[in-house]
Amino acid sequence: MNSPASMPGALDGLRVLDATQMLAGPLAATRLGDLGADVIKLESPAGGEFNRTHGFDDVRFGGEMTTFLAVNRNKRSLAIDLKNPESGAVIDALVATSDVFIQNFRHGTAERLGVGYDRLHAINPQLVYCSISGYGPHGPYRDRPGQDLIVQGYSGSMFSVGSEGDDPEPGALWAADVMTGYHAAIGILAALRARDVIGIGQHVEIDMFSVVLDAQLQELVTFLNARRQPVRTAEPGAHASIPAPYGVYRTSDSWLTLAMSPLSVLGEVLDDNWLRSLTHYNDGHVHRDQVYAHIRNKFVTKTTAEWLELCDRHKVWAGPVYDYADIEADPHVLATQMLVEQPGSNGTSVRTLRPPIALSETPASIRLGAPALGADSAEILAELGYTDEVLDRLLQSGAVEIHRPHLS
Incomplete structure (x- = not known):
């Protein structure tokens, strides 16, 4: 070949x-x-x-x-x-x-x-x-x-x-x-x-x-037509225009990223009944600050790998926070010959x-x-x-x- x-x-x-x-x-x-x-x-x-x-x-x-x-x-x-x-x-x-x-x-x-x-x-x-x-x-x-x-x-x-x-x-x-x-x-x-x-x-x-x-088409079209500016939260790593739980969370050994995921499903990952009750699509917007305050310190009880295993099992979008040495050793990077x-x-x-x-x-x-x-x-x-x-x-x-x- x-x-x-x-x-x-x-x-x-x-x-x-x-x-x-x-x-x-x-x-x-x-x-x-x-x-x-x-x-x-x-x-x-x-x-x-x-x-x-x-x-x-x-x-x-x-x-x-x-x-x-x-x-x-x-x-x-x-x-x-x-x-x-x-x-x-x-x-x-x-x-x-x-x-x-x-x-x-x-x-x-x-x-x-x-x-x-x-x-x-x-x-x-x-x-x-x-x-x-x-x-x-x-x-x-x-x-x-x-x-x-x-x-x-x-x-x-x-x-x-x-x-x-x-x-x-x-x-x-x-x-x-x-x-x-x-x-x-x-x-x-x-x-x-x-x-x-x-x-x-x-x-x-x-x-x-x-x-x-x-x-920034999403953000600018939203502002130009609905006059809504991005609003920051007190949560580190959060995005001003995206609902909770989007952000970066400290684990027992490093950090974990969470993207746009249903809060009720995150409740299964965290075994949390209040999150399980938030079943509406927009609850991450409506209860944004409350959600961040509620989950901010929940992830320090397990390693990043343990949380990823739980998130993958429940189909919650999550990932680790890498440095360049982590990238060099990552199995996907190696398997795909990047x-x-x-x-x-x-x-x-x-x-x-x-x-x-x-x-x-x-x-x-x-x-x-x-x-x-x-x-x-x-x-x-x-x-x-x-x-x-x-x-x-x-x-x-x-x-x-x-x-x-x-x-x-």
Whole structure:
């Protein structure tokens, strides 16, 4: 049987130019690479992409920031200075042979660098061009930087978590960045499908603010039509818009999460007659504070595993609270092979997560690890037909850089 890495991906034959940095843009391009696209990462010869030097928690592995390794697999690196006039012809040649261009520059920067939508569309009308920004190209916020925490603050979501009286709290996940990256990939795929019908590419515009608001459709539709704001409770881990028993509870050895479950069934788990009497669907809303006060300390009498066994038996939605070491040892994670290896530099191997998309005929795969800066410059330029003489001129001008590995 062929391994997924040896089989053609769903996007095999498509070329993507990735001129992004940080998280949302690189993640979108990585997902396209996972699905088989040839992704060329365009990065400055002077240090490369932001995450090469400003990684998560400032941790390196094999000489590279772990953040860069995480969201730049399945890419080739072309070290090219977009500000150098000599680079323009190279970019134009790449655009003419590519299907997708992704950028997340500040508003107006792409145009100043000569890689704005109108210019690239004129070079290749079939190009799908994706712009990722904090707030979109219009409105008074268009020039503001888009960053996950700041966008979460704008979104209203910080008042949906935490306890009554607490300061506003952001979510622990980089939700704005990650969801924006996924929406960008969805928009690009839709535009590629549309190209098959209408014959030309188009401009896909994704902004973090719109994405995070869209992720709150339930809450915002409720507010916009019924004028109901989320109301926090005194219960840690509860959600402002979801009825009891939703929350996090301390057990004798760790913690337990409970989702939306009938209180009468939870009464069976806890052997509690008052909870058994709460049989109406909305009792978790009507008696919310009373329920939380009643059950807050009930779970400290058993371990998390013991409570999970009882909850599973009665079909109550529950789970443990893991740290990363727990995830690494989890039997479901191991059985479904969620943790895999990707190639690293200098013969190393980087542990990572497999692509979360499963396709039966054209599986996603990890074919390449995150590239060293400029590791593929010579190969990419050769594919464009550049001679050694022209390549030498580009190198001397500083427009491009070729990675030369350190000799041991």
